[in-house]
Amino acid sequence: MIKSVKLQDGTELTIRDLARQDLEALMEFFGSLSPEDRRYLRNDVTNRKTMEQRLNLMDFGYHFRIGAFQGDKLVAEAALELPFEEWRRNQGEVRVLIGGPFQRRGLGMLLLRELYCLALRQKVDTVVIWMMKPQVGAQNLARKMGFHDVSILPDYVRDQDGQMQDLVIMKSGVLALMKEIEKFYGEVDWHACS
Ligand SMILES: CC(C)(COP(=O)(O)OP(=O)(O)OC[C@H]1O[C@@H](n2cnc3c(N)ncnc32)[C@H](O)[C@@H]1OP(=O)(O)O)[C@@H](O)C(=O)NCCC(=O)NCCS
Numbered sequence: 001m002i003k004s005v006k007l008q009d010g011t012e013l014t015i016r017d018l019a020r021q022d023l024e025a026l027m028e029f030f031g032s033l034s035p036e037d038r039r040y041l042r043n044d045v046t047n048r049k050t051m052e053q054r055l056n057l058m059d060f061g062y063h064f065r066i067g068a069f070q071g072d073k074l075v076a077e078a079a080l081e082l083p084f085e086e087w088r089r090n091q092g093e094v095r096v097l098i099g100g101p102f103q104r105r106g107l108g109m110l111l112l113r114e115l116y117c118l119a120l121r122q123k124v125d126t127v128v129i130w131m132m133k134p135q136v137g138a139q140n141l142a143r144k145m146g147f148h149d150v151s152i153l154p155d156y157v158r159d160q161d162g163q164m165q166d167l168v169i170m171k172s173g174v175l176a177l178m179k180e181i182e183k184f185y186g187e188v189d190w191h192a193c194s
Contacts, residue, residue, distance in 0.1 A: 001066070001114075007105045011070070015114055018065040018077065020055050025067070025074040027051065034100055039160045040132040041097070064118050068107060075102045078111040080118045092124035092174075096138070108141050113181055117193035119174050127174050132159060133166040142170045146180030 002016040018026070030038070030045035043050050057063045062084060068076040076098040083091060094115045096108050119127055129147060131138045147170035156167040182188055 005068075005110050007102075007107060007110075009105060011105070013075065013107070014069045015066055015111070016069070018055070018058075018067045020052075020058075022067060022074070023048075023052055023055060025069075025072070026055070026077065029074040029077065029099060032099055033097075037097075037100070040135050040165070041160065042130075042157070044160060064122075066111065066114055066118075068102070068111065075099045076107050076111060078115055080115045080122070080124075082122060082124065090124065091126045091128055091171075092119045092122060093128050093130060094119070095129070096141070103137070109145065109181070109184060112141075112145055113185065113188070114193070116174060116178055116181065117190060120178075120190055120193075124174055126171055127177055128169060128171040131168045131170070132157060133168055134159075135168075139168060139170070146177050147172045 002014065005013050005015055007013065027046075027048060030051065033045070038045060043054070045051060054063075055065070058065060062082045064080045066078050067074045076096070078096045079094070081093045081095070083089065083093070092115075094112065096111050096115075098107050098111075116127070127147075129138070129142050131142075133152070149171045151169045151171075153167040153169070155164040157165055159165050178188065178190060
């Protein structure tokens with residue numbers, strides 16, 4: 001998948017699938033994140049080995065990663081992860097990470113739209129987002145996008161500073177999410193998104 005998108009302010013970006021060859025661009029992107037944004041991520045994204053292994057996981061067909069590029073520079077990444085376990089095969093977990101200069105410019109919503117296309121193609125019926133409690137922006141984005149079902153597991157995960165944090169899980173049916181996002185973009189031809 002490769003497509004051009006325009007942010008509300010007219011900035012043009014390219015969204016495309018990520019591959020192993022994008023490791024350098026990813027490391028540069030992760031290195032540019034603020035310590036506060038990095039703190040609540042589930043992995044130390046500055047650890048090259050971990051990030052390489054994460055990219056390699058795409059080979060198994062359960063993890064899908066896309067990136068938004070300005071020219072050659074990666075400015076955001078997003079992922080759809082399908083669980084290996086059979087009891088959760090109906091689910092897809094989405095994750096979005098936007099670089100500081102591109103936050104609050106509508107890119108998170110655009111990347112979610114792409115992830116829904118991917119989810120539809122992978123026959124996912126329930127989409128979940130896992131976040132740490134302090135990731136308030138992400139929770140607001142999810143709420144705006146129609147994730148109304150929220151569960152909280154107190155003191156369940158450890159942030160990158162070693163502090164225990166509440167895990168917030170938001171979920172919604174993929175069809176309901178598609179309807180919700182059409183309120184912002186108008187009718188989307190979901191089967192044509194490629
Ligand atoms: C949270 C994040 C994904 C949001 O993406 P984004 O491109 O900045 O968000 P958008 O511009 O698409 O915003 C859509 C809506 O989300 C909400 N939102 C986004 N960022 C917010 C923030 N910092 N504070 C409060 N609400 C926020 C708002 O409702 C916003 O709509 P509005 O601008 O009309 O008020 C992005 O800022 C990010 O990656 N942050 C750091 C890491 C992180 O928390 N990742 C999430 C892991 S699942």
